[in-house]
Amino acid sequence: MVERIRAAVSSTIGKAGVLGGLGGFAGLFELPPMKEPVLVSATDGVGTKVLIAEALGRYDTVGIDLVAMSVNDLLVTGASPLFFLDYLAVGRLDPEKAASLVEGVAAGCRRAGCALLGGETAEMPDLYRGGHFDLAGFAVGVVEKEDIIDGSRVEAGDTVIGLPASGIHSNGLSLVRKILEINRIGYGDVVEGANVEDSARSIGEILLTPTEIYSGAVRALARAADVRAMAHITGGGLPGNVPRVIPSGLCARIDRSRWQTPLLFDTLQRLGNVGREEMFRTFNMGIGFVAVVAAASGKAALEAVPGALAIGGIVNGKDKVELIG
Numbered sequence: 001m002v003e004r005i006r007a008a009v010s011s012t013i014g015k016a017g018v019l020g021g022l023g024g025f026a027g028l029f030e031l032p033p034m035k036e037p038v039l040v041s042a043t044d045g046v047g048t049k050v051l052i053a054e055a056l057g058r059y060d061t062v063g064i065d066l067v068a069m070s071v072n073d074l075l076v077t078g079a080s081p082l083f084f085l086d087y088l089a090v091g092r093l094d095p096e097k098a099a100s101l102v103e104g105v106a107a108g109c110r111r112a113g114c115a116l117l118g119g120e121t122a123e124m125p126d127l128y129r130g131g132h133f134d135l136a137g138f139a140v141g142v143v144e145k146e147d148i149i150d151g152s153r154v155e156a157g158d159t160v161i162g163l164p165a166s167g168i169h170s171n172g173l174s175l176v177r178k179i180l181e182i183n184r185i186g187y188g189d190v191v192e193g194a195n196v197e198d199s200a201r202s203i204g205e206i207l208l209t210p211t212e213i214y215s216g217a218v219r220a221l222a223r224a225a226d227v228r229a230m231a232h233i234t235g236g237g238l239p240g241n242v243p244r245v246i247p248s249g250l251c252a253r254i255d256r257s258r259w260q261t262p263l264l265f266d267t268l269q270r271l272g273n274v275g276r277e278e279m280f281r282t283f284n285m286g287i288g289f290v291a292v293v294a295a296a297s298g299k300a301a302l303e304a305v306p307g308a309l310a311i312g313g314i315v316n317g318k319d320k321v322e323l324i325g
Contacts, residue, residue, distance in 0.1 A: 001121070004099035008106035012116040017082060027117030029083050029140075036145035042073035043138035048173045052207050054131060055187045059097055061210045062135060063104020064111065065170045068211035069234070070139035071112040072289065075218045076230040076245065078149035079141035081114035086137040088121045091128035101135065111213045114139065151229035151245035151292070158228060159298035160242075160252050160312035163217055163305060165288030167209035168264060171235040172282040176207065179272035194267045206264060214289045217305045224304035225297035233284040240281060242290055243320035251317030252292070257325035258311040262286045280323060287311065 013021070019028035031037050046065045053062045063086070071081045086105045088098060098121060109116045119137075128134070168176065180203065185191060187204030195206050214232075221227050229245040242252050265286065269279050279285060292314060293301045302308050 001093065001095040001098050004095060005102045005106070008103040009116050012106050012109040012114070018115045018117065024118070027083065027085065029115070029117060031142060034142065034144055037142050038079075038145050038148060040074045040077050040079035040141045040143055041138060042070040043136070044069035044073065045134065045136040046170045048177060049170050049208070050134060051177070052173065052187055052204055054133070056204045056208065058208060059100040060104045060107075061208050063101050063106070064108035064210035064213070066105055066135050066137050067108025067112055067114075067139070068213045069170055070137060071108075071114065071141075072211075072214055072232040073234075074139055074141040075214055076149065076232055077141075077143055078147050078222070078227070078230075079143040081112050081139050081141040081215060083115040083117035084109050084112070084137060084139045085117055086119040086135065088119070088133065088135055089128060090121070090123055090133045091125045091131065093121065093123045101133075105137070108210070108213065112139075112215045114141075149227060149230060151247060153228045154245070154247055154250060154292050154314055155228075156250060156314050156316050157295045158292050158314040159295055159301070159310055160254060160314065161221070161291045161293055161298070161301050162259060162287040162309045162311040163214060163289040163291070164212070164259075164307045164309075165233070165262075165284045165286055166212040167262070168207055169211040169234070169284055169288060171284070173207070175272070175274075175282055176268060179268055179274075183271050185271075191267060194264050196263060212288050217289070217308070218291075220304040221291055221293070221301055225301035226294035227291055227301075228294060229292040231290045233288050233290060235282075237280045237283055237285060238287060238290070239321055239323065245292070246314070246320045248320075249316065249318070251315050251319050251322050252312060253315050253317075253322045253324060254312035255325040256280075256323055259286055259309050
């Protein structure tokens, strides 16, 4: 397995700052020259998405999800990702399967612009049975202290920018699995109306679409606009994540009519008879990342990131977020 992943890991460590190579007890990373560097860290997993990967026997995408879930979290502070470490737990080590998972992690690191600095593979047959496995990991980034984005400069009149999600990402999949179960739909089945990109794709393939990594988009926003707050839209959706970066006394008023909800969510809502508000509390509903920018730089922000949408604005209010439309 180690030999199989060597090339994939090496493809991520050309980044300045990496000291040493694969196989050590610990990874070494030299901080870039900065006035007041602040380290930023985030950790996450991919939840029950691993069960879908296991059912389909496809392991090359959930590693990308793993990187995305942590890297996107640290991006909201204005940090640049430096490195990532992964933890893979299995019942019995299958070198091909494990290597495919780690190669996915390496692919995610390349997309994020960070190094896969190290990791751990644990074989625990008493805990993981029948081919089950789990993935976890964490990312570390750095930001100049004076450049930290924490939402403190948000004010009424600012523009709320939404960045499109690539799909369901890695949240709400326990509900998705239950919806499919009660409708007797298998992961290999084609569900009519679930997507428009390729109507022949199975529902499992659609669900395994990797989580978008927003490193490039955030860099472009930072160059073009006065970014005052950012939020990664994960579990809790827009109502649960946007308020985390909005100061007291202000409200992000988001117009749900400003973007087209992907067909996948409409299909899941119909099949599961799920209320609209519950859908927005569980899924990203097509918006995977939000930025609040100064009103004067709203147009520049939209021009800097393809697909970006003006989905609302900041107003005075107590609720911190209000969904309208």
